[in-house]
Amino acid sequence: MTDSETPPAADEADRPTRCGFVAVIGAPNVGKSTLVNALVGSKVTIVSPKVQTTRTLVRGIAVFGASQLIFVDTPGIFLPRRRLERAMVTTAWSGTKDADLAVLVIDAKRGLDEETSAILDKLKEVRQPKTLVINKVDLVAKPALLALAQAANDRVPFTDTFMISAMSGSGVPDLAETLATKVPLGPWLYPEDQMSDAPMRSLAAEITREKLFLKLHQELPYRSTVETDSWTEQQDGSVRIEQTIFVERESQRKIVLGKGGHTIKSIGTDSREELAKLIDQKVHLFLFVKVRENWSDDPERYREMGLEFPKG
Numbered sequence: 001m002t003d004s005e006t007p008p009a010a011d012e013a014d015r016p017t018r019c020g021f022v023a024v025i026g027a028p029n030v031g032k033s034t035l036v037n038a039l040v041g042s043k044v045t046i047v048s049p050k051v052q053t054t055r056t057l058v059r060g061i062a063v064f065g066a067s068q069l070i071f072v073d074t075p076g077i078f079l080p081r082r083r084l085e086r087a088m089v090t091t092a093w094s095g096t097k098d099a100d101l102a103v104l105v106i107d108a109k110r111g112l113d114e115e116t117s118a119i120l121d122k123l124k125e126v127r128q129p130k131t132l133v134i135n136k137v138d139l140v141a142k143p144a145l146l147a148l149a150q151a152a153n154d155r156v157p158f159t160d161t162f163m164i165s166a167m168s169g170s171g172v173p174d175l176a177e178t179l180a181t182k183v184p185l186g187p188w189l190y191p192e193d194q195m196s197d198a199p200m201r202s203l204a205a206e207i208t209r210e211k212l213f214l215k216l217h218q219e220l221p222y223r224s225t226v227e228t229d230s231w232t233e234q235q236d237g238s239v240r241i242e243q244t245i246f247v248e249r250e251s252q253r254k255i256v257l258g259k260g261g262h263t264i265k266s267i268g269t270d271s272r273e274e275l276a277k278l279i280d281q282k283v284h285l286f287l288f289v290k291v292r293e294n295w296s297d298d299p300e301r302y303r304e305m306g307l308e309f310p311k312g
């Protein structure tokens, strides 16, 4: 019997699976992408997700033992100055509240600057368990790190604090192990063979939804959603992407299609161009519009909800 045929230890095989959404929060440039890439490893390649209107964009999926961690992106949370910025911030926080765990990343060198302070204040309203990650510890001496950890914990009750360097990977395995024990018990949401393109599919859906939103925000309820049905790499190096835009009523479907299909065509063109630029490949994009009544009552779909503007 070779090693690969050795049955797993009984407790390993019987261990119940866990799965959860982990929102990675932090000011721009603190190292969120570097951290998620370090956690996810080389299994999933993700292009820089620069779409700022996302709510539950999957940045990466990682498996640790029996746990599947789905890292969701929150658009860089900053001090909002304009209306659209305020919308993004509201969206970011909604995404955080939908997640199972929140991870706040702080840049050790920047410390608790104005932006991070604003995030800490808002984080008090988030009920999910919160983990503090102080990143870029390679740039700062230890006494200052401890003082920063204390100052942040004095402001918000974090369940754990980790000091890491996302760039070198130092401290990342400990963080991963802890997150893996904290996500809820439950089946994995992504089968293993789908994990690799899930972030790309999700990103592509977000891009189309952003274009839909830009074209039709006056006329459409924010609850329309987009799903990527297929993502096929073609032999000539291009990608064929099929997506469905779901709306709640036939009248909305007509609006999305536009006269003679004009509106959907223009949404498709904008989305295709942005996608092609992002992945640096030629893209063939096919959009379908379907009515799905009461989809928003479906908890699966709930996770994919759209932009929210703050009231007033």
Ligand SMILES: Nc1nc2c(ncn2[C@@H]2O[C@H](COP(=O)(O)OP(=O)(O)OP(=O)(O)O)[C@@H](O)[C@H]2O)c(=O)[nH]1
Pocket: 026, 027, 028, 029, 030, 031, 032, 033, 034, 035, 076, 135, 136, 137, 138, 139, 164, 165, 166, 167, 168
């Ligand atoms: N010295 C040092 N630099 C790091 C570390 N982690 C990330 N960086 C650098 O910090 C910069 C920002 O990292 P990103 O991962 O892009 O930060 P981000 O928070 O995802 O940025 P946005 O997507 O703009 O919100 C990059 O130049 C990284 O190389 C670290 O542990 N140490």
